[in-house]
Every structure is written in C-alpha cells, then in structure tokens.
Amino acid sequence: MLGPFADPASVKALDHQLGVDRPFYVQYGDWIWKFVRGDLGMSLEYRVSVWSLLGASLLNSLKLAAVAFVLVVPLSLLGGVVAALKRGRFADRAITLTGLSLTAVPEFVSAIILILVLGIWLKLLPVTASAPSGSGFFTQIKFLLLPGLALVMVLFGYIARMARAGTIEALNADYARTAYLKGLGTPVVIRRHVLRNALLPTIAVIATQVGYLIGGLVVIERLFNYNGIGLRIFTAAQNKDFTLLQSGVLLIGIVYLLATFTADVLYAVLNPRIRHGAAE
Amino acid sequence: MPVRPTAAVTARRETFRQLLRSKTLIPGAAIVGFWIFCAILGPTIAPHDPLGQTQPQLVAPSWKYLFGTDQLGRDVLSRVLAGARSIMVVAPAATLLGLVGGTIVGLVTGYFRGLVDDAVSRVIDAVLALPLIVIAVTVLAALGPSTVTLIVVIGIVFTPLVGRTVRAAVLAERSLEYVQAARLRGERAPYVMFVEILPNVMGPIVVEATVRLGYAIFAIAGLTFLGFGVQPPAPDWSLQIYDNYTLLSAGTYWWTVLFPALAIASLVIAVNLIADGIAQVLDR
Numbered sequence: 001m002l003g004p005f006a007d008p009a010s011v012k013a014l015d016h017q018l019g020v021d022r023p024f025y026v027q028y029g030d031w032i033w034k035f036v037r038g039d040l041g042m043s044l045e046y047r048v049s050v051w052s053l054l055g056a057s058l059l060n061s062l063k064l065a066a067v068a069f070v071l072v073v074p075l076s077l078l079g080g081v082v083a084a085l086k087r088g089r090f091a092d093r094a095i096t097l098t099g100l101s102l103t104a105v106p107e108f109v110s111a112i113i114l115i116l117v118l119g120i121w122l123k124l125l126p127v128t129a130s131a132p133s134g135s136g137f138f139t140q141i142k143f144l145l146l147p148g149l150a151l152v153m154v155l156f157g158y159i160a161r162m163a164r165a166g167t168i169e170a171l172n173a174d175y176a177r178t179a180y181l182k183g184l185g186t187p188v189v190i191r192r193h194v195l196r197n198a199l200l201p202t203i204a205v206i207a208t209q210v211g212y213l214i215g216g217l218v219v220i221e222r223l224f225n226y227n228g229i230g231l232r233i234f235t236a237a238q239n240k241d242f243t244l245l246q247s248g249v250l251l252i253g254i255v256y257l258l259a260t261f262t263a264d265v266l267y268a269v270l271n272p273r274i275r276h277g278a279a280e
Numbered sequence: 281m282p283v284r285p286t287a288a289v290t291a292r293r294e295t296f297r298q299l300l301r302s303k304t305l306i307p308g309a310a311i312v313g314f315w316i317f318c319a320i321l322g323p324t325i326a327p328h329d330p331l332g333q334t335q336p337q338l339v340a341p342s343w344k345y346l347f348g349t350d351q352l353g354r355d356v357l358s359r360v361l362a363g364a365r366s367i368m369v370v371a372p373a374a375t376l377l378g379l380v381g382g383t384i385v386g387l388v389t390g391y392f393r394g395l396v397d398d399a400v401s402r403v404i405d406a407v408l409a410l411p412l413i414v415i416a417v418t419v420l421a422a423l424g425p426s427t428v429t430l431i432v433v434i435g436i437v438f439t440p441l442v443g444r445t446v447r448a449a450v451l452a453e454r455s456l457e458y459v460q461a462a463r464l465r466g467e468r469a470p471y472v473m474f475v476e477i478l479p480n481v482m483g484p485i486v487v488e489a490t491v492r493l494g495y496a497i498f499a500i501a502g503l504t505f506l507g508f509g510v511q512p513p514a515p516d517w518s519l520q521i522y523d524n525y526t527l528l529s530a531g532t533y534w535w536t537v538l539f540p541a542l543a544i545a546s547l548v549i550a551v552n553l554i555a556d557g558i559a560q561v562l563d564r
Contacts, residue, residue: 097304097553104494104552105545106501112521112541116534127528215411219502223525233414234506237421249418253409 018044035250045241053232053244054251061217061228067141067148068213072155073206077199079156080163084198085190087168095160103157107216108223111150119146130226147224151216155209162205166198173197200270207263211256298561305557311550315543318361319368328355330362330515341535348535350524356535359515360543366516367547370427370509371496377435378496379489382442386481387473389443390450397447404440412437412499420508430509434499438492445488449481483562490555497548517544 022030034041043050076099083095102110119127125146132139170176171194179189218230225231229248236244299305323330331354341348348356385404389397407415416433423429453459454477462476503509504518512519517540524536 100552100556101545101549104498104548106498106505106518106548108502108505108518108521109541109544112525112528112537113545115528116538120528120534211411215413215502218411218413218417219505222506234417237417238507240421245418245421249410249414252411252414256409256411 041243041247043236043241043244045236045239045244050244050247054229054248057227057229057232058251058255060226061214061221061230063140064144064147064151064217064221064226064228065210065213067144068151068155069206071148072152072159073203075152076156076159077163077202080160080165080202081167081195081198083160083164084167084171092164096164099157099160101157102153103155105153106219107150107154108219110153111147111220111223114146114149114153118149128224130224147220147226150220151213154212154216158209158212159202159206162202163199166202167194170194170198201267204263204266204270207259207266210259214252214256295561299557302557302561304553304560308550308553308557311546312554315364315368315547315550318364320365322362322364325361328358330354330358331513348533350520350536351527351533352523354515356520356539359520360517360539363515363517363520363540363543364547366427366510366514367497367500367518367544370431371493371500374431374434374500375438375489375493375496377431378438378442378492379485381435381439382444382488383446383478383485385439385443386446387450387477390447391454391469391473391477400443404443407437407440412495413502416499416503417506417508420503425508425511427510430500430503434496438496442485442488442492445484446481449484450477453477453480487555487559487562490551490558494548494551494555497544497551501544501548517541 031041041050042048043053046053079095079099083092086092115127118124126143127146128143130143135143175197176189176193179193180186184192214230217228218234220226221228221231222234229252233245233248233252235241236248318325336349350356350359385400389400412434415437416430419433420429459472459476462472467476500509501518504516505522507522510516510519512523520540521537521544524533527533528537
C-alpha cells in the first residue's frame with residue numbers, strides 16, 4: 001500500500017492505523033465483534049466500506065444466476081423426462097451423453113465456443129455481459145444470455161440426470177403400474193402420477209447447485225469482465241485485499257448455506273414422507 | 281478366507297470383458313491415450329517450436345500452419361500438442377493426492393465410527409461449505425500461484441469428497457463376516473483396514489478416481505485461466521485461451537482460442553466417458 005520503498009516509520013504508522021500490530025486474537029475478536037453488528041470494515045485497496053462494494057456485486061451476480069436458472073430448469077427437466085421415457089433408446093443415450101459431456105467441460109471453454117458461434121459467427125448475441133448503463137430490462141437480459149448459457153451448459157447435465165433418475169423411479173413404482181392397470185392412458189399417467197412424484201424433489205435438489213454456480217461465476221465473470229461477486233473476489237485475491245476477500249468468501253458461504261437450507265426445507269415441503277417421517 | 285483363485289480370476293476376466301464391451305469406455309480411452317502420447321512426445325512431434333516466437337504473427341490456419349499462429353508468432357498446433365503435458369501431470373497428481381488422503385480418511389472414519397467419525401465429518405462439512413474454486417483462489421492468493429500449491433489445494437479439497445464415498449463403502453463392509461473373523465483372530469486395526477477391507481472397496485475407489493480426475497481437469501483448467509495455475513510461457517491450453525481471448529471480440533483470430541478450447545473439451549469429455557463406462561460395469 002505504501003510501495004516497496006516505504007520507510008519503516010510510515011510502515012509502522014500504517015500497521016498501527018490498520019490495527020495489524022495487535023496480537024492476532026485481538027484482531028480476530030475485533031473483527032468478529034464488528035461482523036455481528038454488520039460492520040465488515042474497509043477495503044484495503046479501495047478505502048471504502050467493504051459492504052458498499054459487495055452489495056452491488058452480489059446483486060449483479062444474482063441477475064446472472066437468475067438468467068442461468070430460468071434457462072436451465074425447464075430445459076434440463078424436459079431433457080431428463082424425455083430421456084427417462086425413451087430409456088435405453090437413442091434419444092436417452094443422446095441426451096445422457098450430451099449432458100455428461102457438457103457438464104464435464106470447464107465453463108470458460110464452453111463460453112469461448114458459445115462466444116465464437118453465437119456471438120461472432122452468427123452475430124445473435126452481444127459478446128459482452130454488461131449492458132450500456134441505463135438500458136432496459138430486456139436489453140440487460142440479452143447481454144446476460146451468453147454468460148448465462150455457459151453456466152446452463154454445466155448445470156444441464158446434472159439436473160437432467162436427477163430428473164431422469166427420478167422419473168425412472170416413478171415409472172417403476174407401484175402407483176404407476178396401478179394407474180396403467182386401471183386403464184389410464186400414458187399421457188395421463190405421466191402427467192398426473194409420474195411427473196408429480198419425479199420432478200418436485202428434483203427441483204428441490206437444484207438448489208444445492210448454487211455452490212457450483214458461485215464457483216462458476218468467478219470464472220465466467222472474469223471471462224466476460226462482468227462486475228459480480230465472483231470478479232470481486234478474484235480481484236480482491238489478486239490485489240491481496242484481505243478485508244474484502246474474507247468478507248466476500250464469508251458472504252458466499254452464507255449464500256451457500258441459505259441455498260442448502262432452502263433446498264432442505266423445499267424438499268420436506270414437497271415430499272410429505274420426509275415431513276411425517278421426521279415427526280414420528 | 282478369500283475366494284478360490286480360479287473364481288477370482290474368472291470374475292476379474294468377466295469385469296475386464298464387460299469393460300471392453302462398454303460403448304463409452306473405448307472411445308474415451310482412445311482420446312485420453314492420444315493426449316497421453318502428446319504429453320510424452322508433444323514437443324518432439326510438434327512441427328514448430330511451441331515456445332519459439334519465430335513465425336509470422338496471427339496467420340490464419342493454412343497448410344503451413346494447420347491451426348494458425350498466435351499474436352506472439354507461435355504455432356498454435358505445436359502449442360496444442362505440447363500443451364497436453366502440463367494438465368496431464370497436474371490433474372492426475374492432484375487426483376492421486378485426494379484419493380490417497382480420502383481413502384485413509386474414509387477407512388478410519390468408517391472403521392472406527394464414534395468420536396473420530398463425528399469429528400472428521402464436521403471438518404468435512406466445513407470444507408464442503410465453500411465452492412472449490414473459491415477455496416483455491418483464496419489459498420493461492422495468500423500463498424502465491426504455483427503448480428505445487430495448486431496440486432496440494434485440489435488434493436486437500438478432494439480428500440473429504442473421496443473420504444465420504446469410501447466411508448460409505450467401508451460402513452457396508454465392516455459388519456461382514458470376514459471383517460469380524462479378522463478381528464476375532466486378533467488382527468490390529470490398521471491390518472483389518474488396509475489388508476482386509478481396502479481390497480473389497482476398490483470398486484468405488486476406482487470409480488471415484490475417474491470421476492475426480494474429470495473434476496480435477498475442470499478445476500485446474502479454470503484456475504489456470506484465472507492465472508493461479510501453470511504460469512506463462514508454458515504452452516498450457518488454458519493459458520493459451522487466457523493469452524488470446526481478448527482478441528476474440530474483434531471477431532477474427534478465432535483459431536488462437538478455438539483449438540486449445542477443443543483440446544480441453546475433448547480431454548474432459550474423454551475422461552468422463554471412461555468414468556461412465558467404469559461406473560456402469562463396477563457399480564452393478
């Protein structure tokens with residue numbers, strides 16, 4: 001912060017000003033005490049409050065994550081259900097293998113290929129993520145589609161696999177056989193009996209993907225130079241801005257915990273067997 | 281005691297035969313084999329020097345430069361062939377570290393249960409509460425980017441993940457008669473864990489190894505792209521993308537990033553095809 005040629009006296013003064021000359025347990029206690037009161041401290045790099053930097057970034061990341069989720073959930077549920085209904089046939093192998101391959105490819109690699117194909121060769125989408133300031137809702141979404149799609153490609157395989165497994169389990173269940181035997185047509189059985197049992201738990205499981213999503217955001221936001229929480233943490237790490245970094249990582253931990261908790265609650269709400277099982 | 285040798289050999293042959301018949305394993309193994317070949321011989325078979333900035337800059341793909349040249353005048357094909365080496369060393373090393381650590385953690389927690397299990401499981405939960413990339417970025421920022429640190433960080437994060445799988449397998453084994461027999465014989469715990477139980481949980485460990493290798497490549501490629509892994513001027517695939525992706529928005533020079541991107545994609549997809557094939561045979 002003072003440059004490589006700072007004289008010892010000013011280093012000492014800065015150490016004192018930042019409080020890093022105190023024993024580490026005092027610093028830690030001080031940090032915890034301020035943290036529980038919502039004071040995250042000042043960024044070492046920018047000299048403004050950490051919260052003012054993280055708040056805006058988190059909002060930007062949530063926008064991107066929302067675009068990705070809105071795209072991936074219907075797509076992958078549809079893919080998973082179709083694969084389950086055509087189990088063992090060509091469509092199933094095609095969907096399963098495509099999903100497996102897309103999930104495996106690092107998000108910045110899929111993003112590069114998407115930028116080349118959709119952004120540059122077909123000129124369908126803008127290749128930057130940040131819309132010009134003051135642009136409307138739909139323009140902003142249009143700019144987020146390309147980075148969102150890169151995240152979709154990674155998430156698709158996982159969710160489709162869950163949906164496929166859930167649907168197959170439901171198709172094999174006694175109630176599905178009963179429904180068939182009492183003379184219901186296939187579309188009715190699938191809509192009324194299979195999908196309800198297969199998809200609701202899958203939707204709850206999706207929330208656990210938030211953990212991956214945040215990691216993916218670091219890379220995607222860096223690639224698109226999009227000012228979200230991932231890029232914040234990345235630049236904080238690069239600049240050794242530790243106050244910003246520790247609060248950012250903590251914030252991600254909290255978001256992740258909340259998402260996992262929501263998933264558990266959703267799962268119990270959607271699946272009465274868990275609820276009643278726990279009550280007994 | 282162990283099954284008759286003939287039966288064991290037959291079973292092993294049957295597994296091997298099933299693996300050979302797998303429709304995903306063979307293509308995957310062929311692609312991975314190609315990249316292993318490049319990792320060993322890449323710099324030798326490359327048509328130009330992968331590091332030499334001696335060619336004309338940003339030439340489009342042609343017969344002389346099949347994949348074109350980059351902005352520093354390096355042959356992209358040569359860099360793609362030579363670039364297999366770094367990822368093919370770092371990813372398996374990190375996976376191996378995670379597997380060894382995870383197997384030990386899984387065996388100990390699964391075998392002893394009780395207090396050891398509870399304590400280790402809470403630590404595992406804590407590690408799993410943060411995304412891998414975020415942990416790695418934080419640690420690598422504090423310690424400085426280096427390949428060894430990268431391997432250690434990925435290995436440490438993989439340890440609890442592998443440990444969880446191994447623990448589940450050990451829990452299923454420990455109540456079986458052969459384990460009880462060994463304990464009644466008076467064998468010590470390490471002997472029971474490593475000599476009696478370990479061979480019987482190798483199936484899940486092998487499946488886990490292939491799956492983890494895929495994740496390791498995924499994570500290492502991402503971290504290298506962020507600048508925390510292999511350092512320039514090494515001809516690493518992620519680094520090639522990092523070096524050249526800013527040229528993309530201009531709309532030309534696609535060859536500088538497309539070929540390394542396809543190389544990474546083909547490698548991870550191939551590893552996952554192998555994982556899928558092995559899981560389908562061994563998980564039955």
